[in-house]
Amino acid sequence: MNTSEKNVTLNTNNSSQVPGSHLTRDALFELEQKEKTTAQKALDWFISLCPLLCCGIALMEYILIPDKYANKNPERYAVLLLIPAAVYLIFWIRAFLLYRKGKRQYFRDIRHRAPLYSVIYLLLTALDSLTLKTGLLLYPFIPWVNDIINAAILDWPMLLKSTVFTLRLLFLGYFGGVLAGLITGVACGYSRRIRYWIDPVIKVLGPIPTATWIPLIMLLATSLLAGSVFIVGLGTWFAVTVATMTGISNVDQSFYEAAKTLGTSERQLIFRIAIPYAMPSILQGMTQGMSSACISLMIAEMVGVEAGLGWYITWAKAWAAYNKMFAAIVVICIVFNFVTRVLDLVKGRILRWQIGVVK
Amino acid sequence: MADNLTLNINHVSKSFARIEKDDITNALADVDLHFHSKEFVSLVGTSGCGKSTILRLIAGLITPTSGSLDISGTPITKPGPDRGMVFQKPTLFPWLTVKKNVEFSLKMQNRLNGNEELVDRMLRLIHLEAFKDDYPGQLSGGMAQRVALVRSLISNPEILLMDEPLGALDAFTRMAMQDEILDIWQKSRQLVVMVTHDIDEAIYMGTKVVIMDANPGRIRAEIPIELTYPRNRSSSLFVEYRNQILEMMELGVKE
Ligand SMILES: Nc1ncnc2c1ncn2[C@@H]1O[C@H](COP(=O)(O)OP(=O)(O)OP(=O)(O)O)[C@@H](O)[C@H]1O
Ligand SMILES: [Mg+2]
Numbered sequence: 001m002n003t004s005e006k007n008v009t010l011n012t013n014n015s016s017q018v019p020g021s022h023l024t025r026d027a028l029f030e031l032e033q034k035e036k037t038t039a040q041k042a043l044d045w046f047i048s049l050c051p052l053l054c055c056g057i058a059l060m061e062y063i064l065i066p067d068k069y070a071n072k073n074p075e076r077y078a079v080l081l082l083i084p085a086a087v088y089l090i091f092w093i094r095a096f097l098l099y100r101k102g103k104r105q106y107f108r109d110i111r112h113r114a115p116l117y118s119v120i121y122l123l124l125t126a127l128d129s130l131t132l133k134t135g136l137l138l139y140p141f142i143p144w145v146n147d148i149i150n151a152a153i154l155d156w157p158m159l160l161k162s163t164v165f166t167l168r169l170l171f172l173g174y175f176g177g178v179l180a181g182l183i184t185g186v187a188c189g190y191s192r193r194i195r196y197w198i199d200p201v202i203k204v205l206g207p208i209p210t211a212t213w214i215p216l217i218m219l220l221a222t223s224l225l226a227g228s229v230f231i232v233g234l235g236t237w238f239a240v241t242v243a244t245m246t247g248i249s250n251v252d253q254s255f256y257e258a259a260k261t262l263g264t265s266e267r268q269l270i271f272r273i274a275i276p277y278a279m280p281s282i283l284q285g286m287t288q289g290m291s292s293a294c295i296s297l298m299i300a301e302m303v304g305v306e307a308g309l310g311w312y313i314t315w316a317k318a319w320a321a322y323n324k325m326f327a328a329i330v331v332i333c334i335v336f337n338f339v340t341r342v343l344d345l346v347k348g349r350i351l352r353w354q355i356g357v358v359k
Numbered sequence: 360m361a362d363n364l365t366l367n368i369n370h371v372s373k374s375f376a377r378i379e380k381d382d383i384t385n386a387l388a389d390v391d392l393h394f395h396s397k398e399f400v401s402l403v404g405t406s407g408c409g410k411s412t413i414l415r416l417i418a419g420l421i422t423p424t425s426g427s428l429d430i431s432g433t434p435i436t437k438p439g440p441d442r443g444m445v446f447q448k449p450t451l452f453p454w455l456t457v458k459k460n461v462e463f464s465l466k467m468q469n470r471l472n473g474n475e476e477l478v479d480r481m482l483r484l485i486h487l488e489a490f491k492d493d494y495p496g497q498l499s500g501g502m503a504q505r506v507a508l509v510r511s512l513i514s515n516p517e518i519l520l521m522d523e524p525l526g527a528l529d530a531f532t533r534m535a536m537q538d539e540i541l542d543i544w545q546k547s548r549q550l551v552v553m554v555t556h557d558i559d560e561a562i563y564m565g566t567k568v569v570i571m572d573a574n575p576g577r578i579r580a581e582i583p584i585e586l587t588y589p590r591n592r593s594s595s596l597f598v599e600y601r602n603q604i605l606e607m608m609e610l611g612v613k614e
Contacts, residue, residue, distance in 0.1 A: 257446070352494075
């Protein structure tokens with residue numbers, strides 16, 4: 001009795017005096033880091049300010065060095081340079097204030113991004129001096145940034161129209177392909193008899209790049225839109241079908257058995273067990289399908305469909321309007337990046353349950 | 360719910376085709392068992408003697424090579440929620456949260472509406488309310504097995520089949536869960552068939568202990584345990600039963 005009481009008191013003492021028991025994650029990180037010297041700290045602060053410095057360099061280069069070619073609306077590029085720098089400055093001030101309050105992770109984050117941003121500004125500076133200032137870089141094929149901005153602003157209705165067309169085609173083709181791929185994939189993964197017939201088709205046609213079919217489909221399709229949607233969707237269909245099929249035919253039998261004893265119907269087995277189980281594989285197929293759709297989309301627009309950003313690029317090139325061509329390329333870059341980002345977000349959300357699962 | 364059902368296993372044999380050789384495994388040979396509601400059957404035997412195979416036959420997941428199974432005359436042809444099964448490994452669905460796993464069976468039968476209270480009660484029963492929104496990947500083995508148990512219990516099956524449900528638990532939780540299961544069984548009065556490796560557990564819980572032989576799987580003996588609940592593990596009768604069963608199992612090994 002006596003000893004056990006003693007133990008209890010000892011224990012309570014221990015738990016209240018564990019070192020670092022009420023540390024925050026941030027403080028723990030600081031504790032485990034090596035203490036930095038004053039010089040290192042100063043260097044960190046200097047690097048965190050580098051993007052602003054490099055923005056200054058880019059601006060000075062742009063304003064002070066005389067132009068070799070006529071440059072309309074010169075202020076536009078300057079504004080483009082300044083906006084990100086201003087945003088960065090706001091975040092820097094916030095990090096600075098939080099740093100003084102002891103929250104250092106925001107500063108660490110800023111310090112981590114600073115070198116990349118600085119290099120981007122320096123690259124822009126180099127591009128400007130090689131094009132607008134000296135014309136050393138393949139003039140007139142590669143325009144300077146302000147020229148691209150001017151082209152984009154001048155021709156924005158056309159660019160917007162092309163972008164909308166491209167997005168529409170992408171989504172129609174992509175989601176059509178995903179839907180068709182899910183249906184064939186589930187059917188093949190679930191039923192051995194259907195797989196028997198679809199498998200050879202996939203084996204024979206699968207390795208042929210989608211673009212190969214473009215001329216034929218353009219001939220056969222009843223409408224241009226239907227044809228192009230088909231081309232965009234074809235690669236997606238293929239990727240999603242294969243991924244779904246693999247995912248579903250790998251379903252652990254014990255899940256089916258458990259579900260059956262819990263009263264699942266055949267239909268529910270597909271939608272409640274097979275598809276959720278195959279989801280990681282399906283989403284991987286969808287990502288692959290997206291890149292395939294983007295490629296076929298650009299080729300289709302450049303070859304046959306007389307609209308969209310791909311067509312805009314070939315059209316601008318034919319008129320030697322290289323600044324417009326680059327404007328379209330930048331838009332494509334932004335659009336495709338955005339689409340991929342959204343897909344990644346969806347993927348992360350659906351696959352939350354995988355976090356921490358050891359496999 | 361049929362209160363007086365009889366589970367008949369009529370001279371059942373089961374053989375499996377081997378994958379490697381052109382050969383078969385005789386898992387069960389002429390097993391003849393008849394159980395009734397309100398019975399708690401403990402099934403013991405050496406590893407590989409066909410205990411899981413018997414449960415899977417009752418569940419309707421596999422069909423017998425010869426012989427037949429029926430429940431009060433109705434042949435068992437396919438799995439159904441009237442025969443709940445807790446598997447040797449938990450097989451929780453990793454893409455569903457603990458709560459969604461527990462209510463799975465209700466949802467599949469469109470009975471979820473109005474039964475939310477039942478779901479909460481089940482979670483409370485296994486002391487996992489705090490984990491209801493976690494995914495099975497974040498649970499320990501014992502926690503997962505507890506979830507699997509209530510997942511099968513929730514639709515109130517007439518026959519509950521359990522394949523070493525407490526194998527993954529530590530001694531202390533295991534004893535607590537034994538009492539929990541007995542409590543549930545005494546309230547619902549269903550037929551329980553439980554496979555176990557632990558002879559003490561078999562005697563502590565069962566109204567009847569069925570001992571099996573291996574190669575091929577046969578029934579060696581059915582021993583009714585005539586002790587009142589709650590049972591005392593160190594009572595002389597309990598020890599007697601234990602010695603009797605151990606002796607029989609050893610005989611089986613020697614043969
Ligand atoms: N699906 C199957 N295919 C082939 N053989 C099987 C299959 N299921 C079981 N067997 C064989 O049947 C025999 C009995 O297996 P069973 O799983 O019923 O044993 P058990 O008594 O549950 O063993 P344990 O206590 O180790 O779980 C074993 O020899 C096993 O190899
Ligand atoms: Mg087993």
